[in-house]
Amino acid sequence: MQKKLQVEAIEHGSVIDHIPAQQGIKILKFFKFTQTNEKITIGLNLATHNGESKDLIKIENTILNDQQANQLALFAPNATINQIKDFKVVNKFQVQLPECFVDVLACPNSNCISHNEPVQKRFYVQQKKTLKLKCHYCEKSFERTTFDELD
Template identity: 60%
Template sequence: MMNKNQLQVEAIHNGTVIDHIPAGQGIKILQLFGLADTHEKITVGLNLPSKALGAKDIIKVENTRLSASQANQLALFAPDATVNLIEDFEVVEKLQLQLPERVEAVFSCPNSNCISHNEPVTSKFQVRAVKNQVRFRCNYCEKSFHRDMMAV
C-alpha cells in the first residue's frame, strides 16, 4: 500500500524545480530551455495528479538555476508554474513569473510567407495575454499566433 505522503518525484539537493506546469507542456519546456543539454540529472514527471490543475507536469534539474528572465520565458507556456531554487534540499527562493512583453530569437514565425524565413533577421514577437491565452504577434508579418502554433 502506498503512503499518501510519499513523493512521486524524488527531492533534489541543489538546483531548480519547475512545478505546476500544465500537463503536456513539460516536454516543450525541456526543449525551449535546452535542459537536457546540461548533462545534469533531470527528473521529469508527466501527468501527475494535481488538485488545482487536475494533471500537471514537473521538472527538477540538479545543479542548474534558472534566471528571472528565463523564468519569465517559462510563463509563455506555463503562466501559473512555480519556479523554486533549491539548496541543500530546501527552497531558498521562489521566482515570480511575469509574461515578457517581447521574445527574440526563440521561435520561428509559423507564417511560411514571413520575410523572417528568407532574410538574415532575428525573429521577434510581441507577447500578450488574451482571455488567459498567450498570443504572439510577429514583428515582420504582423500576424498573431496562439502559443500552440509556435515551434521552438
C-alpha cells in the same frame, strides 16, 4: 501526517512546478536540459489538488536565468520556479510573460520577410490569457498554438 513526495527531493538546483501536462518533455527539449550531465528528475501527469494533472521537473545544480524563466512562460504560463539549496526552498517565484520574445519562435506567416532576411525574430505579447503574439515584421497576430513546435 506527512504528505508523501511525488518526486525525489534534490539538494541544490531548481524545481519547475505547475507545468501543464504534456509540456514537460517539450521544456526539457527546448532548454536542452538533457544535454547536460546534471541529474534531472521528472514527474509527468502528476495529480494536482483540483483533479487535473501536471508535469514537474527537478534539475540539480542548475539555476534558470531570467531569460529562461521568461521563455518558460511560452510552455507553462503558470509555472513556479523553486530554487533549492541544502534541500530547502530559498526562492520561489512564478514565471512572467515578457513583453516580447526574441529569436525563440518563427513566424507562422510563410510570406513574412523574417523567413528570408537575416533578422532577429521578434514577437510582442498582445494578449496574455489565451497567449497571442504579434510579429514585429508582418504585424500579424497569432495564437500560441499556431506556432510550430520549438526546437
